[in-house]
Amino acid sequence: MAASPPVFRFAPSPNGRLHLGHALSALTNARLAAQFGGALLLRIEDIDLTRCRPEFEQGIRDDLAWLGLVFEPDVRRQSExxxxxxxxxxxxxxxxxxxxxxxxxxxxxxxxxxxxxxxxxxxxxxxxxxxxxxxxxxxxxxxxxxxxxxxxxxxxxxxxxxxxxxxxxxxxxxxxxxxxxxxxxxxxxxxxxxxxxxxxxxxxxxxxLAVTVDDALQGVSHVVRGRDLEAATDIHVVLQRLLGLPTPLYHFHPLLADETGQKLAKSRLSESLAELREKGLTAGGIRVRLGFG
Structure with missing residues (x-):
């Protein structure tokens, strides 16, 4: 019996606009999914009902479409x-x-x-x-x-x-x-x-808890995310064992830093993809800048 194709996911939170670090993560997921012949899912991680807003979700979709990324049609919203x-x-x-x-x-x-x-x-x-x-x-x-x-x-x-x-x-x-x-x-x-x-x-x-349950329910086999979440994987693995859920394979990509050496973050108001687009940067330029040219 043939093995099922691998499943990857990109899972942003709609509590602000995406920045270059998100673009790096999304593009890395897309490249590895294509390389391994896998599916690429989009998950909206919106459990924070106070900070997550519909306009930010639409912004995520706009940014990802601008980058030329294509996901499987069913999008999972955690709030649902x-x-x-x-x-x-x-x-x-x-x-x-x-x-x-x-x-x-x-x-x-x-x-x-x-x-x-x-x-x-x-x-x-x-x-x-x-x-x-x-x-x-x-x-x-x-x-x-x-x-x-x-x-x-x-x-x-x-x-x-x-x-x-x-x-x-x-x-x-x-x-x-x-x-x-x-x-x-x-x-x-x-x-x-x-x-x-x-x-x-x-x-x-x-x-x-949410990402552990989501990855299992969506059949995610390969989790690709930034190194800032590497330590948190300890928690996810113990929850997987306790709940009888499979443990995906993991890949941790490097983080992007600003001119001060701090990692890009929404909380620090790092320059967004929308702002870069307004300055005239193209999706192709972003891809080249991030090593996907």
């Missing part, structure tokens, strides 16, 4: 599939791997500062530099936690990482593929992320 993420979350909860946390970011920061002052040592940080959650709510009695949630108190749902790893096993890994088709295995260390957030009171998912 919250029930899928809730089902995954419920499966983890049934395994006693999820607990509610009522601590605000400010309260977490205060708790961490207090522990640093008490011990005289820096508190552990995750790969993004944020302090690990100190576990203030992990020992809350279940009846108290349920009552606080029923009362509508703001909270998040966290993955109890120690219990998750006890169930999933500590010998977790994934494979990285290169343009020539070679692969190498990479061991993961999800514990360095601590008890990550999987959902919030007002949004029944997080980036980590």
């Amino acid at each position: 599939h919250f029930s899928d993420y809730r089902a995954g979350l419920d499966r983890l909860a049934a395994l006693s791997l999820v607990y509610p946390c009522f601590s605000s970011r400010r309260e977490v920061q205060v708790a961490v500062l207090a522990r640093e002052a008490e011990t005289g040592r820096p508190w552990p940080r995750d790969p993004d530099g944020a302090p690990l959650y100190p576990g203030s709510c992990r020992t809350l009695p279940e009846d108290e936690a349920q009552a606080r949630m029923a009362a509508g108190e703001p909270h998040v749902l966290r993955l109890a990482m120690d219990r998750a790893l006890a169930r999933a096993g500590t010998q977790l890994c994934y494979s990285v593929f290169d343009a020539e088709g070679g692969t190498r295995q990479v061991a993961v260390d999800p514990a360095r992320w601590g008890d990550v957030v999987l959902a919030r009171k007002d949004v029944p998912t997080s980036y980590h």
